[in-house]
Amino acid sequence: MSTTHERGLSVRGVSKRFGATQALHSIDLDVRPGEVVALLGENGAGKSTLSNIIAGVFGSDTGRMTWDGQEYAPAAPRDALDAGIALIHQEMRLLPDLSISENVFVGRQLMKGGRLDRKEMDRRTAEVLHRLGLDISPRRLVGSLRVAAQQQVEIAKALTLNARLLILDEPTAALGAEETEHLFAQVDALRAQGVSFVYVSHRLEEIARICDRVVVLRDGQGVASHDTAQVPVRRLVEDMVGRSIESVFPDLTPPTSEVALQVDGLTAADGSFRDISLTVNRGEILGIAGIVGAGRTELVRAIAGADPVARGTVTVDGRTLRPGDTRSAIAAGLVLVPEDRKAQGVVLDMSIADNVALANLDSVSDGAGFIAPARVARIAREACRTMTVKGRVDQPARTLSGGNQQKVVIAKWLERKPRVVILDEPTRGIDVGARAAIYDVIVGLAAQGIAVVVVSSELEEVLGLSHRVMVLARGTDRGVLDRTEATDVAVMHLAAV
Structure with a gap:
């Protein structure tokens, strides 16, 4: 038996x-x-x-x-x-x-x-x-x-x-x-x-x-x-x-008082969020929290021009963007690292170098408008070095770990020297070692004076990275908490209203 x-x-x-x-x-x-x-x-x-x-x-x-x-x-x-x-x-x-x-x-x-x-x-x-x-x-x-x-x-x-x-x-x-x-x-x-x-x-x-x-x-x-x-x-x-982890989240540097991103009365065309207003200063990290269905992803996609809006404006450094126009956003210096990196962030069967090039065609082409392979390889190597991507630039993105794929997505946009970086679920499915590296990158961006917006389903991540936290519930703004008052209890109280 x-x-x-x-x-x-x-x-x-x-x-x-x-x-x-x-x-x-x-x-x-x-x-x-x-x-x-x-x-x-x-x-x-x-x-x-x-x-x-x-x-x-x-x-x-x-x-x-x-x-x-x-x-x-x-x-x-x-x-x-x-x-x-x-x-x-x-x-x-x-x-x-x-x-x-x-x-x-x-x-x-x-x-x-x-x-x-x-x-x-x-x-x-x-x-x-x-x-x-x-x-x-x-x-x-x-x-x-x-x-x-x-x-x-x-x-x-x-x-x-x-x-x-x-x-x-x-x-x-x-x-x-x-x-x-x-x-x-x-x-x-x-x-x-x-x-x-x-x-x-x-x-x-x-x-x-x-x-x-x-x-x-x-x-x-x-x-x-x-x-x-x-x-x-x-x-x-x-x-x-295999080693001691003293601190998962890096120390934040104080932001400036200069507004980089301003959103006024933004309302989704599909009703997923309504009348959202926010500002993010240079060097500031704004976290967006809320349970699934709160409208977080829909909001940041609309800010980046990826989804249509019914009304409202988005302004980067005083320049009002055309609604629903990603090219307008990118040209103004606003980039989005999407929540689904495999479907929206990288082309899995393309190399690391080609993925970086896709977001930087103006930088990797010669004067006649043709792609210069040597320039692609050089820019990709520099991007990978900056983001500590583990892999050869000619290696298909599919063969990389989730953490390294995410680094490639971030790297290709950082090559554009953005003024505003939005990251939607930046560490989803990524191990603790790679997370720490991406946290360092996010805090480092803010330290350089870039305005950063972070959306995450993990409350600890939002609290650990953000200067301020906006809480969404059922598509509406339930309040913005300073770092000193943003606790898990305070955030969940607003999210559950």
Whole structure:
């Protein structure tokens, strides 16, 4: 008769090499029924490689696995799914031109009488979306959803699989506090039914809330294992990076009294926000906080000219921008680092150099209007050096870690010597080491006299980086707090009004 331990997942001595890179070195991992095990580590630590091996995406070079007390060696993801193991990728793999229910049941459509049973697919999808706190039509096209809602659709797919082991890779990266709690409630309900989880996250404050144990990888090796999740965040950070972290957020320098960005009475064409006014001085960092759906992303996209407005003005250094015109904004020195770097920030199949060049065609072309490759390479090398991007300038952006991709997005805009920089979710899905580097960049921009606006779903990030914090709720300005009065309690009180 199998023991409880045998009925879970056991990984022993698993290693994996990709060319000259040893991605995993003899990894051991146990996941028992009804248990949530946190798998932590910086980008490149081996978390995704181990997750992919367990999920059958590719095989290991050495080692063995057992599942339910039986040998387990999936040759493909279908083998893992048939065994009851599912991986929910951090990078969303949805089909934008299909409905939510079609995405949820893609590859396993429900049939009735030889025909597609859309009614039942819609019913089951609506049920699981409701459990996640997303009450929208299952027939809505996925391409019309914001990033947070798309992430919930990915999670809904997992919940309909009836898997007994779910590997969740950054499941809350795009979610706000309310959506995260809905997900945690589902995890708690499923673990009570014996469902197990491997939980990969860079949000270390979540670990104590949802996990039972913690395993930490560094450079492809298991470096720490904690029998409880009640581990101080500082200790987990030190496990992950191999050194002491004295301060995550750099010290801020005082801003000037000169206004760089002024927004007056801005109202969205789609009604997502209304009558927003704000100013940001040179050298100031303004944080924008609020729960998902508050209109934060819609606001900064409108300020940058990416979305249309019904009324209101945006002024940079006294120059009023043409509404809904990104070229006008960029020409005035206002740039936006978008929330979805893979879809909107970088062209994944292009090199680092070409990505930098896209935002700086006027600088990389010769007098006749042709692109000068030598100039592209030179500007890209300088941009990468400034942003400490780890990679060759001829390397495809797809091959970079999330942190380095984000650095490329920031680097290409900094080449334009902007006066105002807006960053929407600047550290989403990025490990703690890369976060610290990006925080240094953000504070460094302000120290140079650039006006900075930061939108983040992570309240600690907004509070740690900002001179002032604007709180949005349901598309309206609920108040602006100075750094001395901006606490998590004060911000959430305004956000929940």
